Amino acid sequence: MVKKVFSAVLIEKKRVAEDTYLLKFNSSISISPKPGQFFLVSREVNRTFLKRPISIHYYYADHRHFKLLIRPKGKGTKDIINVKFGEKLEFVGPLGNGFPLVKNKKVALIAGGIGYAPFAFLLRELKNHGNDIDVYYGEKDKKYLVEYWRINGVKYNIFTDNGSFGKKGNPIEYFLQGNYHRIYLCGPEIMYKSYKENFPELLNISYASFERRMACGIGACKGCSIMVNGQFKYVCKDGPVFRMDDVEIL
Amino acid sequence: MNLNIKLKGLNFKNPLLTASGIFSDDHLDFYQKKLPYGGIVLKTFTYEERLGNIGNRLLEIPCGMMNSIGLANPGIKYLDMSLFDKLKAIKIISIAINDIEEIALFKKVLLKNKIKMVELNLSCPNIKEKKVTNDLRKKKELFCEIRRELKGIIIFAKFSYSQVNKSNIKIIESAGFDGITIMNTIPGIEIDIDKKEFYFNNKVAGISGSFLVPMGLERLFYIKNITDLPIMACGGVKNYKDVLKYIFMGAHLVQIGSAVFNDPMLPVKIERNLSSYLRREKINDINELRGILLK
Ligand SMILES: Cc1cc2nc3c(=O)[nH]c(=O)nc-3n(C[C@H](O)[C@H](O)[C@H](O)COP(=O)(O)O)c2cc1C
Ligand code: FES
Numbered sequence: 001m002v003k004k005v006f007s008a009v010l011i012e013k014k015r016v017a018e019d020t021y022l023l024k025f026n027s028s029i030s031i032s033p034k035p036g037q038f039f040l041v042s043r044e045v046n047r048t049f050l051k052r053p054i055s056i057h058y059y060y061a062d063h064r065h066f067k068l069l070i071r072p073k074g075k076g077t078k079d080i081i082n083v084k085f086g087e088k089l090e091f092v093g094p095l096g097n098g099f100p101l102v103k104n105k106k107v108a109l110i111a112g113g114i115g116y117a118p119f120a121f122l123l124r125e126l127k128n129h130g131n132d133i134d135v136y137y138g139e140k141d142k143k144y145l146v147e148y149w150r151i152n153g154v155k156y157n158i159f160t161d162n163g164s165f166g167k168k169g170n171p172i173e174y175f176l177q178g179n180y181h182r183i184y185l186c187g188p189e190i191m192y193k194s195y196k197e198n199f200p201e202l203l204n205i206s207y208a209s210f211e212r213r214m215a216c217g218i219g220a221c222k223g224c225s226i227m228v229n230g231q232f233k234y235v236c237k238d239g240p241v242f243r244m245d246d247v248e249i250l
Numbered sequence: 251m252n253l254n255i256k257l258k259g260l261n262f263k264n265p266l267l268t269a270s271g272i273f274s275d276d277h278l279d280f281y282q283k284k285l286p287y288g289g290i291v292l293k294t295f296t297y298e299e300r301l302g303n304i305g306n307r308l309l310e311i312p313c314g315m316m317n318s319i320g321l322a323n324p325g326i327k328y329l330d331m332s333l334f335d336k337l338k339a340i341k342i343i344s345i346a347i348n349d350i351e352e353i354a355l356f357k358k359v360l361l362k363n364k365i366k367m368v369e370l371n372l373s374c375p376n377i378k379e380k381k382v383t384n385d386l387r388k389k390k391e392l393f394c395e396i397r398r399e400l401k402g403i404i405i406f407a408k409f410s411y412s413q414v415n416k417s418n419i420k421i422i423e424s425a426g427f428d429g430i431t432i433m434n435t436i437p438g439i440e441i442d443i444d445k446k447e448f449y450f451n452n453k454v455a456g457i458s459g460s461f462l463v464p465m466g467l468e469r470l471f472y473i474k475n476i477t478d479l480p481i482m483a484c485g486g487v488k489n490y491k492d493v494l495k496y497i498f499m500g501a502h503l504v505q506i507g508s509a510v511f512n513d514p515m516l517p518v519k520i521e522r523n524l525s526s527y528l529r530r531e532k533i534n535d536i537n538e539l540r541g542i543l544l545k
Binding site: 002003004005042047048049050051076090092212213214215216217218219220221222223224225231232237 | 271272273274276277279280293301302306307308309310311312313314315317319322459460508509510511512513514515
């Protein structure tokens with residue numbers, strides 16, 4: 001869909017894990033985002049100077065309702081989780097390319113920490129397209145684990161750094177090559193780095209979502225640069241999802 | 251209510267412009283064909299392609315932001331105006347020319363694209379090799395040559411805060427330029443205390459944001475005491491009040507910069523609020539307000 005500026009009202013807010021909030025919004029206009037796309041978000045009054053890029057955690061096919069999953073880091077994300085019921089936030093989007101989908105294939109999703117955020121929406125779409133899905137999801141500690149969306153037939157492998165839940169370690173250590181047709185990743189860049197070192201042969205079927213500070217969100221300001229095939233690309237417009245063999249990982 | 255501004259034979263439907271480096275054709279999605287600007291200033295073009303700076307390029311600070319883009323652009327050769335063909339707004343190309351030898355190519359491309367107005371960027375703080383020159387005396391010859399070659403094209407020189415002084419203004423005036431844009435971002439430094447490093451690879455980055463308005467007004471006040479050259483004011487505009495303040499201080503046109511990132515609809519709101527202001531004040535023509543505080 002064409003990107004727009006719109007407001008949406010907060011209709012539900014839940015603390016779903018340590019320091020992690022699930023916010024449900026009702027949009028003032030009809031929206032049709034794709035999994036892996038994001039919004040720029042800020043309050044309407046007392047705004048931060050720049051909006052913050054937040055990926056779409058879940059989207060209802062009614063074109064109105066959507067969810068964000070946020071673990072606040074700085075002022076912008078704190079402002080967002082502090083909205084009250086009935087209060088509006090301002091959104092710009094949907095922005096970015098999103099994850100490329102496949103049909104009737106075996107796929108894996110690897111999430112590190114709050115990198116789980118865009119996967120609820122992606123999971124539903126992959127499932128609707130008849131894919132066979134394995135999820136690998138790692139957190140520092142069990143208290144951060146988000147009550148994930150259990151979909152019948154999706155196999156979850158859970159990891160914690162301290163072993164407080166699931167296997168002790170991170171998803172990359174335990175990841176098995178398992179004949180996947182496509183692998184989707186979202187997490188800190190350091191996780192991508194270790195994936196790249198461990199699975200060089202899988203990079204051309206692996207798609208990861210990248211994060212940068214943003215200003216315009218639409219490719220105008222040239223602020224969110226990333227090296228792709230030796231050239232600068234822009235995470236907001238050319239990404240946030242890139243094929244991993246193309247990208248220089250920091 | 252008239253918001254029209256006439257300047258050197260050009261007709262701007264309102265005094266609002268995009269500041270250089272802020273706008274792209276992707277913004278047109280938001281406005282659905284009805285562009286709220288009287289003119290657009292594109293991101294600065296240089297002679298050769300510039301990839302832009304490595305490392306961090308953006309940071310929010312209280313009331314503003316810092317950027318270290320480094321004039322990323324494809325080079326003037328690749329100026330593509332077809333994206334803006336249908337726009338009625340005046341199209342202004344921001345250019346940075348370092349050398350007399352470069353002028354010919356700029357001339358060729360600007361003429362081919364029927365460009366009527368350029369903004370010569372003298373003040374980008376984000377290039378490592380080329381520090382901003384506060385003393386423009388050394389550039390006199392270059393300016394005269396640019397003026398001569400770009401005959402028929404309106405030229406504004408874009409200054410930074412620190413470039414505004416009597417000598418520099420006189421140089422611009424005597425080179426035969428048509429006006430001055432004030433101002434570009436202010437150079438600044440940010441430090442990452444955990445890494446004990448400069449936050450920006452170039453060390454120095456450009457600061458923009460709402461706190462620039464009082465500084466811009468003061469510089470404009472100073473300039474207007476020295477010259478009658480028309481001014482495009484730029485720096486910190488966040489609402490119609492800031493636009494009016496710059497106009498009261500003598501600006502013909504007002505550029506909106508980084509505040510658009512948070513609110514792409516800002517120019518729409520400003521245009522509407524300017525009209526309401528005129529109605530409220532029973533003023534028919536915004537041009538009546540220009541320079542009222544200088545008289
Ligand atoms: C991301 C960014 C990129 C910019 N790029 C340019 C540029 O290419 N050329 C230029 O003359 N000014 C550039 N500027 C400066 C703006 O045009 C403007 O002078 C400055 O931001 C002050 O206005 P503001 O406070 O309204 O943003 C840039 C500013 C920003 C924030
Ligand atoms: S945020 Fe402006 S180019 Fe990506």
